[in-house]
Amino acid sequence: MSKMWKNRILSFLMGICCFFIGVKTVFAQHEKNFPKITIPEIIPQSDKINYLATHYWDNFNFQDTVFLTQPAVLNKAMASYLQVLAMASQKISDASWYNFVEKTQASQPMFSYFAIVLKDYLYHPDSPFRNDDYYLAVLNALIASPKATRAEKERAKREKQSLLKNTIGTKVTDVxxxxxxxxxxxxxxxxxxxxxxxxxxxxxxxxxxxxxxxxxxxxxxxxxxxxxxxxxxxxxxxxxxxxxxxxxxxxxxxxxxxxxxxxxxxxxxxxxxxxxxxxxxxxxxxxxxxxxxxxxxxxxxxxxx
The missing domain is CATH 3.40.30.10 (Glutaredoxin)
Structure with missing residues (x-):
């Protein structure tokens, strides 16, 4: 990895961290921890990362909006999840991701929150987790969801139109x-x-x-x-x-x-x-x-x- 790219990654992560460090709420005394899963011992070592990718969100209640008052907890969980997906097989990662996007729609506040956070992680040009295909799934969910506001849908349509320009495997626009x-x-x-x-x-x-x-x-x-x-x-x-x-x-x-x-x-x-x-x-x-x-x-x- 080049020094330039490492610096871009560091700048992105520092920006995210600085934002969440500055967030304080009256709910601090009731801070919740992200519910991690336990990988059964019977799972072979070679399959543990795939198991984790598949079951990462199993114990998380997507209707528990108290977590929205603790963005640092969700931010850390999301970063860890994306790291897990990067290590898992492509087939497992893709299935896990689309399942996760569907689960985020359990409540409108949670869905809106994740849509904003995932834009930073997946669409930001300097993000080390940038993934156009995964973000496209988020945009499609926003466009189709009855829980999304009209403004969210219109923004998602514009971003999708831009995202689909000159994608890998298509002929480039002549200039x-x-x-x-x-x-x-x-x-x-x-x-x-x-x-x-x-x-x-x-x-x-x-x-x-x-x-x-x-x-x-x-x-x-x-x-x-x-x-x-x-x-x-x-x-x-x-x-x-x-x-x-x-x-x-x-x-x-x-x-x-x-x-x-x-x-x-x-x-x-x-x-x-x-x-x-x-x-x-x-x-x-x-x-x-x-x-x-x-x-x-x-x-x-x-x-x-």
Whole structure:
């Protein structure tokens, strides 16, 4: 895991912790503990994590709204649960997750609370637990639930529409970019086995870290020199003068352009929750990795050799 990604994870967790540390209620004297489960001794060691994922919420009463006065308890339980899912088998994790989402609907206050918390955990661009598929299940539940308010449903519909743009396994939306020379190009003009899209802003701290990583990556540079990869850097905002001043910082082996008509933002063509944002495409412009860290993209390309 790269230093940049570790810092993003640390910042996210510190933000969550600071929020909940600041929460104090009159119910403190009646603090409840999260009801953990006991794994039977008969369960083989190799199956214990799957058992825990399946039964994690068995003893929790989703109608007990007293827990809503103790967000720190629920926050800790949720973080632990997501860690368990990450270690369990995919089939078990998915089944457990969809069962959990259904259980949260036992009461409207509990359902609304989890919907807010899960947005931070699963949808926030810097969250170490980010999972678009799991968050999509939450959004679908909100949209279908009679317990959700109209405002919650409308928000969920908007987020779902954004979430489903350029998902893994779909063809990427083509975009016209303009070069410093005034010439234009399109994403689909790339004819290498892989295409890496980088949406960035000149000078932003996270962008600087990502650009530095990509510039120094032997895997990326080797793929570029061997014509296995095309790297297209696109500035999606309006300050073209700032972009022009920054052009010298972009390697000559990259394609560096800007969105002249700012269609990316105006038409919300991509789910850009944060900048920078990286998309890895195959030869047919199918999305292989969506909004992935540079280190993950490097590892993916390295494994294809």
């Amino acid at each position: 016209v970019y303009t070069l410093a020379s005034g010439k234009t190009g399109r994403i689909y003009d790339s004819h290498t086995p892989y295409t890496l899209l980088l949406f960035y802003n000149p000078g932003c701290h996270a962008c600087e870290e990502t650009l530095a990583f990509l510039k120094q990556s032997q895997v990326i540079n080797s793929a570029l020199s061997e014509k296995e990869l095309t790297l297209i850097a696109i500035y999606p905002d309006e300050d073209v003068s700032a972009w022009r001043k920054y052009c010298d910082d972009i390697p000559a082996t990259w394609i560096n352009g800007y969105d002249k008509n700012t269609r990316i933002w105006k038409e919300e063509l991509f789910d850009l929750r944060a900048i920078p944002s990286l998309y890895l495409l195959d030869a047919d412009k199918m999305v292989l990795l969506k909004d992935a860290p540079a280190s993950v993209i490097e590892s993916y390309l390295n494994n294809q050799k």
